[in-house]
Amino acid sequence: MERIYVQEVVTRDGLQIEDQFLPTAKKIDLINRLADAGVDKIEATSFVSPKAVPNLKDAEDVMLGIDRKQDVTYTTLIPNVKGAERAASCMADEVNLVVSASETHNRKNVSQTVEESFSGFQDIASFLTGTGIKINGSVATSFGCPFEGTIREDRILTLTEQYLELGAHGVTLADTTGMATPKQVYQLCTKMLDRWPDLQLTMHFHNTRGMGLANVMEAIRAGAIRFDSSLGGLGGCPFAPGATGNICTEDLVHMLAFMDYQMNANLDQLISASKQLEAVLGHEVPGQVIKAGKINDLHAV
Amino acid sequence: MERIYVQEVVTRDGLQIEDQFLPTAKKIDLINRLADAGVDKIEATSFVSPKAVPNLKDAEDVMLGIDRKQDVTYTTLIPNVKGAERAASCMADEVNLVVSASETHNRKNVSQTVEESFSGFQDIASFLTGTGIKINGSVATSFGCPFEGTIREDRILTLTEQYLELGAHGVTLADTTGMATPKQVYQLCTKMLDRWPDLQLTMHFHNTRGMGLANVMEAIRAGAIRFDSSLGGLGGCPFAPGATGNICTEDLVHMLAFMDYQMNANLDQLISASKQLEAVLGHEVPGQVIKAGKINDLHAV
Numbered sequence: 320m321e322r323i324y325v326q327e328v329v330t331r332d333g334l335q336i337e338d339q340f341l342p343t344a345k346k347i348d349l350i351n352r353l354a355d356a357g358v359d360k361i362e363a364t365s366f367v368s369p370k371a372v373p374n375l376k377d378a379e380d381v382m383l384g385i386d387r388k389q390d391v392t393y394t395t396l397i398p399n400v401k402g403a404e405r406a407a408s409c410m411a412d413e414v415n416l417v418v419s420a421s422e423t424h425n426r427k428n429v430s431q432t433v434e435e436s437f438s439g440f441q442d443i444a445s446f447l448t449g450t451g452i453k454i455n456g457s458v459a460t461s462f463g464c465p466f467e468g469t470i471r472e473d474r475i476l477t478l479t480e481q482y483l484e485l486g487a488h489g490v491t492l493a494d495t496t497g498m499a500t501p502k503q504v505y506q507l508c509t510k511m512l513d514r515w516p517d518l519q520l521t522m523h524f525h526n527t528r529g530m531g532l533a534n535v536m537e538a539i540r541a542g543a544i545r546f547d548s549s550l551g552g553l554g555g556c557p558f559a560p561g562a563t564g565n566i567c568t569e570d571l572v573h574m575l576a577f578m579d580y581q582m583n584a585n586l587d588q589l590i591s592a593s594k595q596l597e598a599v600l601g602h603e604v605p606g607q608v609i610k611a612g613k614i615n616d617l618h619a620v
Numbered sequence: 621m622e623r624i625y626v627q628e629v630v631t632r633d634g635l636q637i638e639d640q641f642l643p644t645a646k647k648i649d650l651i652n653r654l655a656d657a658g659v660d661k662i663e664a665t666s667f668v669s670p671k672a673v674p675n676l677k678d679a680e681d682v683m684l685g686i687d688r689k690q691d692v693t694y695t696t697l698i699p700n701v702k703g704a705e706r707a708a709s710c711m712a713d714e715v716n717l718v719v720s721a722s723e724t725h726n727r728k729n730v731s732q733t734v735e736e737s738f739s740g741f742q743d744i745a746s747f748l749t750g751t752g753i754k755i756n757g758s759v760a761t762s763f764g765c766p767f768e769g770t771i772r773e774d775r776i777l778t779l780t781e782q783y784l785e786l787g788a789h790g791v792t793l794a795d796t797t798g799m800a801t802p803k804q805v806y807q808l809c810t811k812m813l814d815r816w817p818d819l820q821l822t823m824h825f826h827n828t829r830g831m832g833l834a835n836v837m838e839a840i841r842a843g844a845i846r847f848d849s850s851l852g853g854l855g856g857c858p859f860a861p862g863a864t865g866n867i868c869t870e871d872l873v874h875m876l877a878f879m880d881y882q883m884n885a886n887l888d889q890l891i892s893a894s895k896q897l898e899a900v901l902g903h904e905v906p907g908q909v910i911k912a913g914k915i916n917d918l919h920a921v
Contacts, residue, residue, distance in 0.1 A: 562912035611863035
């Protein structure tokens with residue numbers, strides 16, 4: 320069975336839309352726990368304006384406070400050169416750029432056209448030249464836009480090409496609002512990996528409509544091996560109160576572990592970290608395995 | 621794309637573990653709505669002892685109160701000849717028998733050994749001869765037992781054979797506590813359909829650990845076309861408070877509809893029925909699509 324790479328986004332994608340600010344020390348503890356649990360990459364924080372995302376206003380303190388493990392890639396989301404400067408000052412291993420496949424969503428998200436976004440990315444790439452900091456390019460709404468609807472596959476290939484021309488070492492296809500169907504995932508993943516067999520392709524699924532793990536299975540069948548997920552399934556959907564967001568890390572690892580996929584991630588440590596996160600936040604998270612237990616947690620007769 | 625058969629179990633599997641008794645008129649209305657929404661089969665109720673399952677004590681009133689549609693199969697769960705007599709008195713189209721693949725689970729569930737269960741099924745089959753009422757045989761814990769753990773595939777094939785010898789026209793493999801992985805589903809489904817290509821095989825998945833719809837996709841890939849599901853995902857897991865139970869009907873139909881599978885079920889009517897069910901029960905249900913909307917429910921810019 321293939322080696323699958325588990326990439327954690329809870330401290331960025333999850334915490335940014337929490338009602339409450341999670342204290343810096345608790346963020347640091349959470350990231351250290353995730354690294355100890357063997358996830359391959361952690362999107363630790365986001366170097367955006369503290370006004371735009373107050374929950375992540377402590378980005379520098381978090382990045383400088385964590386213990387850095389050699390075999391974990393610490394990535395941070397950045398919107399512009401200012402963000403790149405901040406990420407560089409904290410010695411991030413990688414920066415994550417985001418553009419939406421949908422013009423409407425990009426304007427809503429970053430108040431720019433897609434062309435303007437890429438023009439800014441060019442400045443970021445120039446700034447980062449020689450720093451050793453890698454670039455990952457994310458394509459939001461890759462499988463559909465909540466405003467525009469269907470997104471053409473060609474569009475995703477074009478944006479990927481633009482990221483690669485920029486010098487990105489990896490590309491993430493994000494199903495930002497959980498619109499992807501398994502069939503669509505298989506088709507687009509296949510097309511991507513046929514065209515760029517050596518691309519570090521990450522699939523970023525949301526479970527908004529219950530298809531998250533089904534999409535993972537189809538992506539694997541098409542050759543994808545890198546997946547973003549959020550501890551406890553923390554996060555949500557800005558368009559749908561009560562709907563879930565990112566696929567849940569421990570549910571993902573649980574499913575794959577019991578099918579004998581190879582991962583560095585340790586299921587028991589993730590489950591324990593997720594239960595602790597739930598306690599710290601003081602509210603239930605969408606993860607299923609922390610409620611139901613693992614398949615092999617047998618009951619006394 | 622294949623024709624997929626959607627088989628509804630909410631009024632049996634879902635309601636039996638609700639805290640409150642749903643009034644008979646509301647059960648009847650729910651079943652009629654499901655029939656109108658085009659599901660292919662409805663497990664309307666269970667002819668068990670009212671003491672064992674007080675929520676379904678109105679089984680006769682429900683069965684005699686509903687409008688029967690020609691293209692819907694109305695099935696009822698029965699444990700013994702007494703149940704078969706009651707089902708026959710209400711002109712059920714089919715009875716559903718249940719035995720567990722796990723001896724321990726069967727003893728817990730029906731206080732019998734598996735052999736004793738089949739001996740009772742023989743009496744039921746004799747009683748039903750000539751009535752025109754069909755028999756479906758369900759194998760609980762087909763993919764794992766919460767007490768015994770792993771269940772051997774051979775065991776499932778043997779029990780299927782015993783059901784077919786009894787005259788069953790269909791067999792259901794039930795993942796009673798959500799222990800099946802997609803890989804396991806693909807393997808067992810393939811084995812079943814290789815051996816009995818014409819078997820009316822139903823897959824009955826639970827979403828206890830988040831793998832429900834992933835398991836559906838793998839079952840379809842292996843050739844399965846009939847699925848049990850529960851409106852709103854109503855139901856739960858007796859071993860895990862807060863964990864989900866059966867896969868959610870409208871989430872299942874939503875996923876399959878957007879991949880162009882052919883179904884008789886109407887997604888919009890199911891969503892509307894699920895929202896009404898939530899209102900009638902007065903508590904949230906696990907279904908995702910009623911919270912997030914359909915993929916093509918676009919938002920205004």
